Amino acid sequence: METLIQLTVTGLANGAILALAALGFALVYKATGVINFAQGDFLAVGAWAVFAAIATFGLHWSLALLFGVAVAVILAILVERFVLRPMIGESVIAVIMVTIGLSAVIRSILQMLFGTSPRRLPPVLPGGTVELAGAVVPVNRLVAIAAATVVLGAFTVFFKRSRHGIAMRAVADDQQAALTMGISVRRIFAMAWALAGISAVIGGLLIADIVGVSGEVATFGLIVFPVVILGGLDSIPGTIVGGAVIGLLVQYSAGYVGGGLQQVVPYIVLVLILLVRPYGLFGEIRIERV
Amino acid sequence: MAAISTGVHHRSYRSELRLRHANAEHVRLAIAIALLVVLPFLASPFWLTVANQVGIAVVGAIGLNILTGYTGQISLGQGGFLAVGAYTSGLLVARMGVPTGVAVVVAVLTTAAVGAFFGLPALRLKGLYLAIATLASQFIILWVVRNWTVVTGGVDSLVVPRPALGDAVLRTDFAWYWVIGIVAAVCVVVSRNLFRTGIGRAFMAIRDHDIAAEAMGVDVVRYKVLAFALSSGFVGLAGALTAHYRTIVTFERFTLEVSILYLAMIIVGGLGSTLGSILGATFMIVLPALITQAGQSLQGSFLARQLPAIQLGVFGLVIVLFLIFEPRGLARMWQRTKDYFRLWPFRY
Numbered sequence: 001m002e003t004l005i006q007l008t009v010t011g012l013a014n015g016a017i018l019a020l021a022a023l024g025f026a027l028v029y030k031a032t033g034v035i036n037f038a039q040g041d042f043l044a045v046g047a048w049a050v051f052a053a054i055a056t057f058g059l060h061w062s063l064a065l066l067f068g069v070a071v072a073v074i075l076a077i078l079v080e081r082f083v084l085r086p087m088i089g090e091s092v093i094a095v096i097m098v099t100i101g102l103s104a105v106i107r108s109i110l111q112m113l114f115g116t117s118p119r120r121l122p123p124v125l126p127g128g129t130v131e132l133a134g135a136v137v138p139v140n141r142l143v144a145i146a147a148a149t150v151v152l153g154a155f156t157v158f159f160k161r162s163r164h165g166i167a168m169r170a171v172a173d174d175q176q177a178a179l180t181m182g183i184s185v186r187r188i189f190a191m192a193w194a195l196a197g198i199s200a201v202i203g204g205l206l207i208a209d210i211v212g213v214s215g216e217v218a219t220f221g222l223i224v225f226p227v228v229i230l231g232g233l234d235s236i237p238g239t240i241v242g243g244a245v246i247g248l249l250v251q252y253s254a255g256y257v258g259g260g261l262q263q264v265v266p267y268i269v270l271v272l273i274l275l276v277r278p279y280g281l282f283g284e285i286r287i288e289r290v
Numbered sequence: 291m292a293a294i295s296t297g298v299h300h301r302s303y304r305s306e307l308r309l310r311h312a313n314a315e316h317v318r319l320a321i322a323i324a325l326l327v328v329l330p331f332l333a334s335p336f337w338l339t340v341a342n343q344v345g346i347a348v349v350g351a352i353g354l355n356i357l358t359g360y361t362g363q364i365s366l367g368q369g370g371f372l373a374v375g376a377y378t379s380g381l382l383v384a385r386m387g388v389p390t391g392v393a394v395v396v397a398v399l400t401t402a403a404v405g406a407f408f409g410l411p412a413l414r415l416k417g418l419y420l421a422i423a424t425l426a427s428q429f430i431i432l433w434v435v436r437n438w439t440v441v442t443g444g445v446d447s448l449v450v451p452r453p454a455l456g457d458a459v460l461r462t463d464f465a466w467y468w469v470i471g472i473v474a475a476v477c478v479v480v481s482r483n484l485f486r487t488g489i490g491r492a493f494m495a496i497r498d499h500d501i502a503a504e505a506m507g508v509d510v511v512r513y514k515v516l517a518f519a520l521s522s523g524f525v526g527l528a529g530a531l532t533a534h535y536r537t538i539v540t541f542e543r544f545t546l547e548v549s550i551l552y553l554a555m556i557i558v559g560g561l562g563s564t565l566g567s568i569l570g571a572t573f574m575i576v577l578p579a580l581i582t583q584a585g586q587s588l589q590g591s592f593l594a595r596q597l598p599a600i601q602l603g604v605f606g607l608v609i610v611l612f613l614i615f616e617p618r619g620l621a622r623m624w625q626r627t628k629d630y631f632r633l634w635p636f637r638y
Contacts, residue, residue, distance in 0.1 A: 093358065101609030104605050107606075260437050274419060
């Protein structure tokens with residue numbers, strides 16, 4: 001029972017972070033149709049920016065978070081303007097490869113600035129443990145779950161209620177129709193990237209607090225794919241459910257089966273989903289059949 | 291070509307199907323072959339190793355180009371297929387004492403079969419879904435390699451004995467250069483000719499428009515699986531060559547980065563072009579070697595310490611810049627250079 005609770009809390013915490021990473025991915029895909037293989041590196045940029053602000057400049061963590069958001073937004077907008085806008089109309093292969101190249105460039109810059117050895121962030125989330133039905137659970141995981149839930153909730157409301165959110169959905173649905181309604185598609189593209197950057201900073205901060213800052217942060221970007229495919233590539237609620245399911249699945253297979261199975265389980269799920277229901281649980285059924 | 295000639299005019303199907311239409315092409319080919327023959331006598335040991343790596347990469351890049359460039363099916367599972375080829379061949383020789391030549395052939399066939407299997411999702415998926423499915427195959431294959439300890443040795447490296455014929459052991463880079471060179475040349479010829487046959491034309495029809503291809507009588511299912519099998523066969527050959535050339539097989543040599551490296555080769559070289567595979571493989575192998583050399587001459591300085599990061603950054607930058615400014619790659623640049631001189635002093 002204690003193991004179960006512990007695995008569940010860890011799984012949900014990882015799932016929450018995954019959902020934040022997947023959210024940025026889904027936002028960009030939904031609005032601009034770009035598959036961003038560099039999402040993991042955006043997480044890393046967020047984590048390192050916050051780390052630099054706290055450890056090097058000695059800022060309070062809330063200011064550091066603002067700094068991280070500023071860095072991520074500027075980076076995201078630059079990327080949209082100078083890398084992905086020239087790629088409009090190119091084939092899927094080209095768009096995928098350009099984001100892969102981008103990911104290598106970002107990783108190399110981070111490596112030059114901060115080196116390869118992992119660092120520890122001065123704790124931002126409350127430390128310590130709390131007892132939950134007999135199981136000892138670290139508090140920061142619970143806080144991570146809560147923080148991610150709040151952010152994901154805020155994004156959901158933003159999409160459902162706010163003018164900009166609705167404009168983004170309109171662009172995602174039909175760019176030409178959105179243009180005729182007076183929506184600036186360019187601005188929406190930039191906004192989608194900026195929001196993806198912001199969600200990456202928050203995700204990156206949570207990862208940094210729990211597992212430390214290193215190049216490893218970027219590998220979270222690859223488990224994003226099982227999450228978004230499971231939830232549906234263009235679905236915001238899908239990322240939440242997908243994140244939770246994958247997070248839990250990894251933890252349960254690590255805790256109960258072991259033998260390194262947890263490394264491959266997300267991808268087996270991925271293949272199965274692709275074979276049975278490629279548009280995922282909540283995605284729009286618009287996949288091209290061959 | 292004379293200045294007044296207006297182009298190549300074909301009077302028969304035979305002449306149109308010829309691989310080379312103009313005398314200049316024969317001359318260029320002869321010069322290229324001559325350079326390749328002279329190269330090992332002039333190159334330093336470092337560059338001879340690089341040349342061998344280029345040769346192996348050319349084989350793999352040709353394989354990937356058949357799939358991605360000609361048939362339009364993106365694959366991020368290249369590293370996994372290389373691993374299948376390398377481990378199959380390596381294990382057959384090291385554990386079962388099979389002659390190297392036989393092991394390589396078995397490795398090619400095995401990889402082709404595995405590739406066809408992982409190509410099955412391609413029957414239903416396209417574009418980015420296929421990319422993600424093949425990404426999964428990369429992780430699953432490598433996971434099997436790491437965890438099937440009884441057979442593969444897991445994370446320990448597999449030591450492969452050097453191939454020998456009688457008393458002659460294939461040991462030096464110089465000897466390997468000829469072996470790899472001949473294998474790569476055969477692959478180039480096969481690839482060039484493949485796209486003069488019905489199979490190759492069917493691949494290109496599927497790339498250009500799958501539904502139209504189906505309407506034209508191309509069996510899309512069959513040819514897609516065939517493209518995966520053929521492409522993986524080449525990749526398996528490259529993997530087997532790596533295993534025997536390096537004599538040590540570890541899973542670290544077949545990670546996702548390798549898949550990406552191969553995709554980068556064919557994009558930088560030119561999708562859907564055999565010349566592009568050669569140029570791209572050469573470029574993407576020689577460039578890091580050049581950076582390494584430059585770094586060694588700057589021993590101890592700030593730049594030398596940052597070498598891995600610089601290599602990574604240049605790698606990414608090359609991909610991004612090529613895609614933005616010359617999406618059709620080095621092959622297209624070569625074509626433009628030739629046109630410039632042919633049409634000189636006119637622009638077009």
